[in-house]
Amino acid sequence: MAECKTFHLFPKLPAELRLEIWRLCLPQRVCEKDQAFPGIVFDLPDDEIPVPCLLYQTTEVNGRPPAISRICRESREIALKTGLFYQFFRSTNSLLKPRPSEAEWWSYTAIHSAWFDSTRDSMHLNWEPTYRGEFDDRGSALQSLAWDASQAGGRGSINIGYFQSNYILIKDLRDALKKLPTWTVVMRVVVIHTNFSTGASTGLFGLLDDSRVQLIDIFDEARMNALFDLAEQCEPYGLVTARQQISRDSPQSIQQKLRDAVRHKLRSEETEKLLPRLRPVIMFRLCTEMCNRVGSTASIRGVRWARKARKGL
Numbered sequence: 010m011a012e013c014k015t016f017h018l019f020p021k022l023p024a025e026l027r028l029e030i031w032r033l034c035l036p037q038r039v040c041e042k043d044q045a046f047p048g049i050v051f052d053l054p055d056d057e058i059p060v061p062c063l064l065y066q067t068t069e070v071n072g073r074p075p076a077i078s079r080i081c082r083e084s085r086e087i088a089l090k091t092g093l094f095y096q097f098f099r100s101t102n103s104l105l106k107p108r109p110s111e112a113e114w115w116s117y118t119a120i121h122s123a124w125f126d127s128t129r130d131s132m133h134l135n136w137e138p139t140y141r142g143e144f145d146d147r148g149s150a151l152q153s154l155a156w157d158a159s160q161a162g163g164r165g166s167i168n169i170g171y172f173q174s175n176y177i178l179i180k181d182l183r184d185a186l187k188k189l190p191t192w193t194v195v196m197r198v199v200v201i202h203t204n205f206s207t208g209a210s211t212g213l214f215g216l217l218d219d220s221r222v223q224l225i226d227i228f229d230e231a232r233m234n235a236l237f238d239l240a241e242q243c244e245p246y247g248l249v250t251a252r253q254q255i256s257r258d259s260p261q262s263i264q265q266k267l268r269d270a271v272r273h274k275l276r277s278e279e280t281e282k283l284l285p286r287l288r289p290v291i292m293f294r295l296c297t298e299m300c301n302r303v304g305s306t307a308s309i310r311g312v313r314w315a316r317k318a319r320k321g322l
């Protein structure tokens with residue numbers, strides 16, 4: 010018997026059930042405040058090796074309105090009820106509080122606006138002080154993120170690089186860390202290159218594949234393994250230009266790495282107080298542009314990108 014993919018009785022369901030189903034289809038996203046820079050994310054050992062991913066496509070798709078906003082009027086109303094195009098530079102966003110001056114931040118990598126649902130999303134900053142070597146910025150990125158995260162119920166994440174950079178301003182770090190009860194720390198980034206239907210069939214990037222950035226708790230073994238398995242399958246030997254290191258470190262070694270990084274910047278009693286408030290995660294990104302496939306347009310751009318980066322931007 011042929012598989013039926015249409016549920017004809019859906020319009021006949023009571024309205025409250027239909028609305029609840031639409032609500033359950035809404036993604037839970039990591040809203041990116043800025044564009045990640047491939048040269049820092051992948052720490053290229055050799056300039057002739059193309060970057061495994063140019064990263065921008067994931068950010069762009071992840072910042073679009075959720076898939077259900079394009080299905081019908083009823084589903085769009087559900088998406089618009091709690092979501093909006095969040096303006097990172099404008100002082101006011103309808104539904105949200107005005108941005109104070111200390112939360113203003115600008116960089117070449119900063120994003121003007123992205124879709125954001127304050128009831129379910131979190132805010133992420135890709136920028137870390139090492140970016141200062143390549144890009145100008147004004148204001149405090151961390152203070153700005155802390156404020157954006159406060160609009161997201163206190164859900165905010167930064168990269169481990171924030172604690173490892175020599176350009177870090179310790180006072181700024183201390184002040185910002187006080188602003189949220191807990192902080193999520195991205196310990197590494199893994200990009201999964203696959204097509205839309207494979208991504209959607211796994212459900213690992215949201216029910217409708219519209220939650221392209223996932224932060225996975227280091228103790229969530231089931232999801233961590235499922236994502237690492239998919240990442241491995243998507244990098245067949247001989248077909249990719251640059252393989253990522255898809256090693257699975259133990260949660261204990263990841264925690265130790267975080268402790269070492271924080272201890273490097275803060276006093277030891279301060280470190281021990283702070284560590285229970287830090288939640289280490291791995292970031293998985295879904296990119297359908299196949300940047301790492303031999304011969305793909307995106308991989309050719311990746312090679313050019315690496316050469317350009319070597320000569321200086």
Ligand SMILES: [Zn+2]
Nearest residue numbers: 062063296300
């Ligand atoms: Zn890519």
